Amino acid sequence: MDQSPEAPKQPPTAKDIAAEFRAKITGPDSTYDPGDRLPAARTLAKERHVQLMTVQSAYSQLRDEGLVLSQQGRGTFVRDPAAPLGTQPGSSPAYTALAAELSTIHDALRVLGERLDRLERLVGSENPQSP
Template sequence: MDQSPEAPKQTPMAKEIAARFREKITGPNREYEPGDRLPAARTLAKDLGVQLMTVQSAFGQLRDEGLVLTQQGRGTFVRDPSVPLGTEPGSSPAFTALASELSTIHDALRVLGERMDRLERLVDTETPPSP
């Protein structure tokens, strides 16, 4: 009898799990649409034979890339790309901080633009016409 030993099944690393789901979310044959829930991390960890932290790390990578949102007690969902980053519950803390900072900068630029407009109007009304 010719029995060749099976190659041991390799357990995927977090970056490999993230790559699989990235393809399922953004690839041409996507399996997940915006709003779809990804498998529960515990269930996926058991199915893949990896530690829960490995799956959580993979989902964290996808969240940091802006592809998914994690909602405490509800799960991980594919993010709608039409919604501005950092504005949804479950957004990456980095994106939330960035969105807040950008909003502050936008407001400051708007105020500065209004001040420039007023200054230009003042200059135009005070400058005598050229001879």
């Protein structure tokens, strides 16, 4: 059944709000640059006639995608894509944990590489090859 133009419009879902701001952040006609603050969740909820949790859920989706950072008491900001994920305050906890784990792996690989170099030098000095 078709809705008439006079039918009340449904309020946006968290998914709708996240899609709108995703386009405003990453789209060809983006209106938000890295470091820009998104509208306050309470203000946006009032403007869109939705519950505060709806906007918070939308912002959480964007944070989980690595597009924004949330800072308690300050707001939600567009993340600088040049900065590694999980390294900025307000990053998604998943990205922060991943960044810490990757750093640990990187350090372990560096140590293993140094040990391999020492072993290769040691083996090379014990077994000189004749030309």
